[in-house]
Amino acid sequence: MRGSAFLLRVMPALLLTLGLNGCLFGPDYVRPKVATPATFRFETNEAAELANAPWWEQFQDPALNDLIAAALADNKDVKIAAARVDQFLGQFVTTRSALFPQISAGFDASRQRASQAGPTPLPPGVGPVFNEFQAPLMVAWEIDLFGKVRRQTEAARASLLASEEGRRATILSLVASVATAYINLRDLDAQLAIAKATTDSRAGSVKVFQARFSGGDVSQMELAQSQSEYEASLAAIPQIETQIAQQEDALSVLLGHNPGAIPRGRELAELAVPAVPAGLPSDLLERRPDLRQAEQNLIAANALIGAARALYFPSISLTGLFGSVSGQFSKLFTGPARVWSYAGSVTVPIFTAGSIGGQVQQAEAQQQQALFQYQQTIQVAFQEVDDALIALQKSREQLVVQGRQVDALRNYARLARLRYEGGYTSYIEVLDAERSLFNAQLSYTQTHGVVFNSLIGLYKAMGGGWVVQAEGMTGRVMQQGAAVHGANEAATEQPQ
Incomplete structure (x- = not known):
């Protein structure tokens, strides 16, 4: 765990140095x-x-x-x-x-009704109508x-x-x-x-x-x-x-x-x-x-x-998300509502018909x-x-x-x-x-x-x-x- 935490701390700096x-x-x-x-x-x-x-x-x-x-x-x-x-x-x-990394933030609020006759039945006691609130912080970076x-x-x-x-x-x-x-x-x-x-x-x-x-x-x-x-x-x-x-x-x-x-x-x-x-x-x-x-x-x-x-x-891109998702606005910024994700992608041109x-x-x-x-x-x-x-x-x-x-x-x-x-x-x-x-x-x-x-x-x-x-x-x-x-x-x- 301690090694993983250290890696998470130094990885952004290493990638920034590599990109520049x-x-x-x-x-x-x-x-x-x-x-x-x-x-x-x-x-x-x-x-x-x-x-x-x-x-x-x-x-x-x-x-x-x-x-x-x-x-x-x-x-x-x-x-x-x-x-x-x-x-x-x-x-x-x-x-x-x-x-440099591109950072953006957002806020989404929605109210919707789920199908009660769909292939995935709703759990007992859960109504078909529900609210959803999201407050994500997103990061995207193409490493040069x-x-x-x-x-x-x-x-x-x-x-x-x-x-x-x-x-x-x-x-x-x-x-x-x-x-x-x-x-x-x-x-x-x-x-x-x-x-x-x-x-x-x-x-x-x-x-x-x-x-x-x-x-x-x-x-x-x-x-x-x-x-x-x-x-x-x-x-x-x-x-x-x-x-x-x-x-x-x-x-x-x-x-x-x-x-x-x-x-x-x-x-x-x-x-x-x-x-x-x-x-x-x-x-x-x-x-x-x-x-x-x-x-x-x-x-x-x-x-x-x-x-x-x-x-x-190859084109190398990194994306990350950190934020909160909750069905109740009062609990949006509590610990259980926290969500995060990070991902990387590599795109390599194989056949471009002479475009490049x-x-x-x-x-x-x-x-x-x-x-x-x-x-x-x-x-x-x-x-x-x-x-x-x-x-x-x-x-x-x-x-x-x-x-x-x-x-x-x-x-x-x-x-x-x-x-x-x-x-x-x-x-x-x-x-x-x-x-x-x-x-x-x-x-x-x-x-x-x-x-x-x-x-x-x-x-x-x-x-x-x-x-x-x-x-x-x-x-x-x-x-x-x-x-x-x-x-x-x-x-x-x-x-x-």
Whole structure:
């Protein structure tokens, strides 16, 4: 008796240890080797270690800072990504719960009548109508001897971390999108200012030519040429204003607001130019959340191979019941009413017509897909950084050349008008010079915006610690981050 009691005391602990430290089938995850170049193809010598700082503040525009803060707080894509993290957190908790015994309680009360004409007659003195009360406490536990649940938990944890990295990737894209949209808006504002200034200048010329035409000093053709150029610049204004309104609407949606006007800060030409972020290709594996997300997806797919292979082996379950059954409620919790039972079951697959093999094949194929997706994501990341670097270098060169072109055309337009006023040339030369100057000014402004957008694209492609700082500006990051960290710690402490 004493030995049996001791066995009953230590058996649960032994089974729990066995369930948590049994076999694990399937491959353990090892990060794949990646062919990483030593440097980027179009590396610059002006780079600075700024990838961990909020780079948008380098523009020194408080209005842009406020817009990004508003977007991080209210953008719907960020909220959707945050809700997705909650979803995978719940999935992780649900999956991991299968590692532990499931305990439930119940209470049943019934009144029934037994047949007096049945094959088993009632004992003498026992009436056919009786009551029955039950208060059981039930325990059920599937022992994870071969690691199926632990591999499923590993996959659920990786999926949770992938969703968290997906949320960070959303934040990264959002900050870059808001900054790009704002730069585009200020670019359009500058183009509108050029178009209005040119239109005002040409309106003055039209008035002068109308007066001269009335006095017979110029021909009707010269007056018509002057009016034509005036109407051309005037027609550009509503086109640019349409683009501005559409850009404001798009930016409003990024902020999580209904379409509306957008507050401005500095002019495009007054914005400070951010420094170029430094970094090596190998740094991207840790900096970019989309790469970390792809790796966590690979970890999850890798773990599910083990969960599928574990189906080949026996499934062991334990059940137990302890409670009371009585015909009278007043005696339900007395000693004679006590009942208990415990049992164990083993289920072994013998013939499944290829069902388990198909699941293993499916898991292995999904792991290969995740592996190739991870490798492709890395290559695309290298491409995006190189594309942003070359775009920045060449747009800067283009801006310098266009700046000289604008200066030359401005001088050309001034000299052409002086020659016309002096009677040395026709008004066509003046129109050509002013038309070229107008187009060059618009092109210069557009290229100026391209330079800023190339810098924004480079910060987006490089990733870095600034994403974490931006994450801290979102609504539920503290509460959610603590939950994910807790899940990570729990999975780390789980015996393997």
